[in-house]
Amino acid sequence: MTTSALTSEFLDALGARTGIRVEFYDPTGTRYGFPTFPFRLAPDALATRRQLRADGLCPGGFDPVAQILWRHKKQRRIAYLYRRDLAKPKRIASPAQLAVIERMLIARRTCGTCGNTRDYYIPRSIGTCLSCAAGGHR
Known part of the structure; x- marks a missing residue:
């Protein structure tokens, strides 16, 4: 991907017209060491992990090529x-993998003391269901 593909005409024109430098705009990576863009102003050819996941994609083992920086609190x-x-x-989980996950989730809801399967996950801090922790078996 070329540097010209990473530049924003809007932000370049803003800097040329007003002399104002946008704090987190550095498409060449000279200021931050990595191509950097302000929040919501990254090129369409680039996406975050969440955006890729929403499109049914993943980075595929490739390293990031740029970053978005912004201030929050x-x-x-x-x-x-x-x-x-x-x-x-x-990747899509196979039916066997989904079955194993289902069994693991049931095990997290099964009390080790009374053996009942609850409609909530057993707290790991106490290791039993809330009924057994209160002292009685129900």
Whole structure:
């Protein structure tokens, strides 16, 4: 991906017209060491992990090529951007894997003391259902 594909005409024109430098706009990576964009102003060819997941994709083992920086409650936040054209389809769990997951979730709801399956997960801090923890078996 070329540097020209990462530039924003809007932000470049804003800087040229007003002389104002947008804080987190650095498509060449000279200021932050990595191509950087402000919140909601990244090129369409790049996407975060969440955006890829929403499209049924994953980064496919590739490293991020850029980042988004923004401030939130006096903290600097960061989100990494991946190339959409290199993204691969998400893996789908097999029926056997889904069956194992279902059994594991049932085991998390089964009390080790009374053996009842509850409609909530057994708290790991006490190790039994809430009825057994209160002292009685129901």
